[in-house]
Amino acid sequence: MKKRKGHMTTTSASQPNHPWLVLIGLALGVTVTNGFARFAYGLLLPAMKSEMGWNYAQAGWLNTANAIGYIVGAVATMILIHRASPSRLFAFGLLATTLSLLATGLYAALWWQTLWRVLAGVFGAMSFSTAGALTAQLFRDDPKRNALAIAILFGSGGGFGIVLAGAALPLMLGTFGYGSWPFGWVMIGATSLLFLPLGLWAARQLHAPRQADSKAPPLPIRRILPELAGYAGFGLGYIVYLTFLSAWMTEQSASAGFIALVWVILGLCISASPIVWRPILARYASGLPLAMILTGIAIGSALPVILPNGPALLISAVVFGLSVFMAPGAVTNFSRQNLPPESWGTAISFFTVVFAVAQTIGPYAAGWVGDLSGNIGTSLLVAAGILLIGAAFALLQKPLEQ
Template sequence: MPPVSPDDLSMPSTPTRQWVVLAGLALGVTVTNGFARFAYGLMLPAMKSEMGWNYAQAGWLNTANAIGYIAGAILTMLLIRHISPARLFAFGLITTTIALLATGLNAALWWQTLWRILAGIFGAMSFSTAGALAAGLFQGDPRRNALAIAILFGSGGGLGIVLTGATLPLMLDRFGPASWPMGWILIGIASLSFLPLGLWAALQMRPPAQSQTKATPLPLRRILPEMAGYAGFGLGYIVYLTFLSAWMTEQAAGAGFIALVWVILGLSICVSPLVWRPVLMRFNSGLPLALILSGIAIGSALPVVLPSGSALLISAVVFGLSVFMAPGAVTNFTRQNLPPESWASAISLFTVVFAVAQTLGPYGAGLVGDLFNNIGISLLAAAGLLLAGAILALLQKPL
């Protein structure tokens, strides 16, 4: 979605109030990213077992969510010219919460597909406007402004994975696979509890109508390696988050260990902005994206190449430290290499490339898992795609 200039946003007056606003926006990201997009990976083994799905059917539900995300991203691009980011964020947050609650009400595949798509549409509206709102914080302090945006995406999404990872595997183990609807209801209730602060935070930011500055044409051929690398990210990263729990369950991992791995994964995501910030600030080529994709690839392959408890824990750390930084690398590349009037169109283009690739990943990985009767092969295939994306990103030179 086209970013909004921080200068176009009225912001809360005191630093303390701005940090509270950031906390509310981050809780919104917890709902739309940590819960709506990634909690399904924890629920998948129980749902697959209870409904007798194959891997392709199980992967389809995350593909359905990604299809909704594409529609939501495009819809947001159209609506944001007429409706403020604050209202879109609030609407998306409320409707995503409703979608999460509804997911636990019916086991039929068509019902699950419907609400996964709607969670993608509504979640994209809220998630893609959250950054625009956070950009209006700490306008006179570039360091704090950058930190606020990093915290928004890293800690917001990471918190959702920590909370679901710490509770869902243990709940499913205690009450059995048939209790998966209860898991979605609990996630919906948690989302309801985050609504007041999230909605309040959005209402503190009151942007006027967006400026219609005409962007210069993008140098598409010169940024092709970066786009190809980002497509590799979309194809590969989602496989790990969709099928990790299913693979661990097949390896007879206990519920407590599955919960531990996901909590470590979420905590690593939370601290990842601090790890990668020096790299993102120093290089304006495709190198940061290539390094990040290599980290995600290593994290994806480790559990299969070295099937042990320690390797899984290391995998969660490496993957978590890298996965949410790929969008930061692309945003950083855009801001360092293109004029400000082109940032909106460039980031929108990268978003579409990512969203389309992300749509293909889960279903394709499920087909591979069914073909070999081993979802571990899909994790290795995802690692291969991520490494291919890293090699392509390395070809990207500063403009």
């Protein structure tokens, strides 16, 4: 496969002295902004729903509120990336997300929870979307290692957070009762504080150019519509599983230990997913990687409902985990392979906006379907169908002209 020569030139910024340590710092940022800020709520949802007397739509609302904040953060990043470096945006977003997580556990009122879920979304999107642009600067002369770095960022970063939260939160709730859920948020925020120094250091090691520093061509929106549509399907569908999995397992009378086991396996598989997907991400500049990933997420989402037993749940966690966090890696790699370096930040931010708008609909709509049908498992099946539609769109994406 040929590469556009103009698109694969390096920027003037030098490589950091310790690129793998920089990658670890950036990945720990994703642990905070995605593994904790986005997905730990799914583990605490059964307790919060029970303690507050919420229905599924109300429980889904807090993740929708987080997704609304994510839209604001993604749009703000698209604007600010013309005025501030990705490094500064990443660092500010990481610090502010950490403080938002700590604040979430300080007061139980719904308005307070909504406020900090929104702010965690705003700042998390800012850090998450710039993390991809920063990581794309690593190993610029080695496409295979570059693809591995991008895959590790999104896979291992988020997966590590889910392993930690999955191992601790269900057992904490099982031991101390559902009333202990505020302490769960404090634990998450405190852990984020531990990761903060390395993440801030990593951001200072990379100097990706501001969009204003270069004369990047406008994004070819019409030519990347299939990839955008596939990524929108990802946003609509993936969040249902991660929001309501624990609630569905609780309805099936799963023990706290088994819930923890499923989430730990899920997180471990997310962390291992870069190894599985690296060759595919490095080889294809088309929408095929995203289509394959969305198909895996769909299968993982549907399995618990089609085969509602322990072994099927474990298989579901494996399949879903090996796929879910590679979707951002797929669009980041697509941008890197098809666009000039000066456009990477804007392109990834634009993909993030599309994703953010789509995922806003998912949690509340899934909760509404669950209330209407009396079974949140129905929402998991609907999400699987949406993911497969997204995969079909992604398959239509061809590489841009070489």
